[in-house]
Amino acid sequence: MKTELNWILTIFLTLTLTLTLLLACLVTLRERRLRRALQQVLKHILKRWRPHDSGMKNADSEHPANADHGRDSLRK
Numbered sequence: 001m002k003t004e005l006n007w008i009l010t011i012f013l014t015l016t017l018t019l020t021l022l023l024a025c026l027v028t029l030r031e032r033r034l035r036r037a038l039q040q041v042l043k044h045i046l047k048r049w050r051p052h053d054s055g056m057k058n059a060d061s062e063h064p065a066n067a068d069h070g071r072d073s074l075r076k
Contacts, residue, residue: 019045 022042029035 015045015049 019042022038022045026035026038026042029038
């Protein structure tokens with residue numbers, strides 16, 4: 001249980017640090033194309049990442065029902 005909490009905390013802190021660095025780069029960049037590219041990366045990260053309630057389970061799956069497991073793969 002403690003190891004699982006450590007992993008969750010590590011992932012959360014890594015994501016937070018990544019988003020903070022991206023935002024800092026967006027603020028300081030003057031080059032329009034680079035700023036636009038970073039905005040697209042940030043938009044993609046925020047669109048793909050969704051918090052989920054670990055208590056909610058799908059009946060036929062081990063994963064939480066509302067977890068994001070690659071929505072793009074469902075479009076094929």
